[in-house]
Amino acid sequence: MTYIIFKIKLSFYLFILISYLAPMLSTSSKYAIKAVLWLALHSxxxxxxxxxxxxxxxNVPPxxxxxxxxALARQGVISSTKGPKGGFYLSEANRNLPLINVIEVIDGGARITSCLLGFENCNAQKPCPLHALVAASRQELVEKLETRTIDSLSTELEKGQSFLPL
Structure with missing residues (x-):
């Protein structure tokens, strides 16, 4: 029973996180995160x-x-080797990188902290209507993305605490 409640709570929090992240992450970043986590599990x-x-x-076009x-390999977020036995993989150093590195390489650092309404000059001194509503949770999210490693997320996947729909 406790396990079921845990799974429901985890699913709810993941839904909220994904809903919140949706406008903050590009499709490219979402694809890159899926690919990096898949590599963490299989390479x-x-x-x-x-x-x-x-x-x-x-389910991403090759x-x-x-x-x-x-782009991720050029910035050292993942590793690659050319040639007939080449391909992409994650080294131990890659696995220990924070997830935010993937997002920054693909989207740049500004997108995740950009205004949800798309205003260029939204800040604490000149806030948009949603600024105060999301400022604290956005900062908390950025801090979590800076501290959660690729390896910690892949471990959650391996333990069944989260999933990648494949």
Whole structure:
């Protein structure tokens, strides 16, 4: 019974988080996060994965995914090797990076802290109507994204505490 209540609460909080993040993350960042977490579950130096083998299970077009993964590899968020036995993978160093690194490479740092209504000059001195409503929770979210690692999220996936719909 306690486990069921935990799962319901976790699902509710994930729904709220995703609803809140929806305007804050681009589709590209969402795809990149799914790909990185998939790599965390299925790859290592000995088991490199090609783009086409990542794109299919996470339902992301391979050409689009290739550009995202190349950007992440250039910035050291994921690792890659070229050649016939090449592909993408996560090293231990990659796994220990905070999730916000994925978002910053793909969307830049400003998107996650940008105004929910899209106003360019929204800030504490000149707030939009939603600014006060979300300011504290936005800061808390950014702090969590800065401290939660790729590895900690993949561990939750492995334990069944969260899921990737594949």
């Amino acid at each position: 290592d130096y000995e088991n490199k994965i090609k783009v086409k083998d990542i794109g299919k299970p996470i 050409a689009y995914l290739a550009k995202l993964l190349q």
